[in-house]
Amino acid sequence: MPQLLAPTVLLHRAWLEAHNEWGPGLHEDGFGLSASDTVGSPAGFASWVSALTRSPAVHRWLVDGDQVLGGIALRSGPAEYVRWAGHIGFGIRPSARGRGLGSWALRQMLAEARSQGLSRVLLVCAAENLASAKTIERAGGVLEELRQTEHGPVRRYWIPLSD
Secondary structure, eight states: OEEEEOGGGGGGHOOOOOHHOSSSSOTTTTTTOTTTTOOSSSSHHHHHHHHHHSSSSSSEEEEEETEEEEEEEEEOOOOOHHHHHSEEEEEEEEEGGSSSSSHHHHEEEHHHHHHTTTEEEEEEETTTTTHHHHHHHTTOOEEEEEEEETTTEEEEEEEOOOE
């Protein structure tokens, strides 16, 4: 049974396995990983986890037993960054896709957004990422636009949070 857990150094090995499965690059949205983060060593990983827990965003890892299956974040930092990346970002490791984990985690994070008083949230995904687009649409996402960015075309969705 998967859980959403706050980032912890106790999952270093499991997190690295998930990260390595994605391959090189920064494409695990939801983890809050940046190019300057050094997560391979225990000290670097501990520093990164500490920074995540101090950030204004709510970061959660999808964990099942001793495996990290993905990550999700509710961002509340600078408005400009949220307009670019969205309020919520998520990523599921390749071997765990197709099991509904992204939908489940997104529903949990939408509840967190409601509890923070948000009336709607923005989610952004690459235009060609049809799996994420379908996950967002199933959660009530309404396509605002397709937009060309410096990183390629993206889909921008709003999910209203009123009951």
